[in-house]
Amino acid sequence: MTHEEFDSIAALDALGAATAEEAESLTRHAAGCADCRRARDEYASAATMLASGLDPVAPPRDVRSRVVDAVREDALADVVDIDSRRGVNPWWLATAATLFLALWGWREVGIRVAREHVRNQQAELKELTEQNALLRHQKERLSAEMQALGSAGTQTIALSGQQAAPTASARVFLVPEHRRAIVFFSNLPDNAKDKSYQLWIIRADQPKPQSAGIFDASNGSATITIENLPVATEIKALAVTLEQRGGVEQPTNQDFYVLGKT
């Protein structure tokens, strides 16, 4: 038989599809032929590609403990087997086995505690990262607010309380060059959990009000920053209504809480 023929047999053998005679002749030949031995091993590895292409599926967790238990028993049986062949006293054997299991259990507990510790630290790190991001965001917002308040071109607009909240008021700091505004509200009644306050911009160039954002009032106060404002000359008025939680496309009522014209 030629090397090419053995190569073809090796291809089939890797799939378990060579006949018994073919497999046997390949084994005999490969023992003395490095090229065919390499071909056989390469085909065997190539066949495993069929398995490697499958989507992995995690087995149920209890299978892991069954496997580990079975292997541990096997390891223990080896120890017992070796010792019994050496004629070790069964009492010592039992003690050794108990000690082994106790040590194993202690190790398992140690690993679990360490894993739990790592999990807790990871959770803590995640929380700190989130807090850091929040603080950074707050810092950026405060910087923007400070810039708005201190800028030479900043305009202020006063909004006054309406029938729904006569004592409420708001002050708008408008920074035309950055198309940004910061609005400070005071004496607004706290909104119910299923409601949001919504700030509307009434523009000279558009027939319908444009939402500038939603906010909640806490202890009568609230602050909202508006970005990408229309240019100041287009703002005719600003008003606040109470809407369903999350805001609406257009105001659903005329019960303004504060209102101010530019």
Place this chain on the structure above:
Amino acid sequence: MSVETTALLPAVAQGDLVAFEELYDRYSSTLYALLLRILGNPEDAQEVLQEAFVKVWTNATSYDASRGSEVAFLISIARSRGIDRLRSRKIRSDRENDAGREISVVSSFVENKTGADDAIQSQERKAVRGALAELPEPQRVALELAYFEGLSQSEIAARLGEPLGTIKTRMQLGMKKLRERLRAFKS
């Protein structure tokens, strides 16, 4: 073909149970998927997975890194156990009665290749699927029937209604192409 990872089998061969557990964590999903594919039901697959890992534990000393990768060694043991179980429980006769299901299962690689889950697959798996998808359909079907169902050349010929010589040629050509792709991965 495989990504570079620390070899665990030498430690397992020395009786290192921690290395064995790591080996399980690293490869159990691959082997379980293979056994599910071969046996078709989770109970059998879980039982054989356990047997296979115990065999890995007892046979780790026979692993020769010069003959193939660690995962190839494990796959070979799991596949061999799976095919033994398939034969001993005569599951094959049940599966043969379900010819329609066979076709859809056999074609699973191609269907998954273009699925939305590609984003989460490893580069290696993508490459393997690419290689398998490049095989002509008749060659791939013949390889899969042999590999996943343990069918002999004549059984495959009977199943597909093709001459034995045709099946043999398809399998040899398919394997040669896979071997070439494997060499390309390695290089």
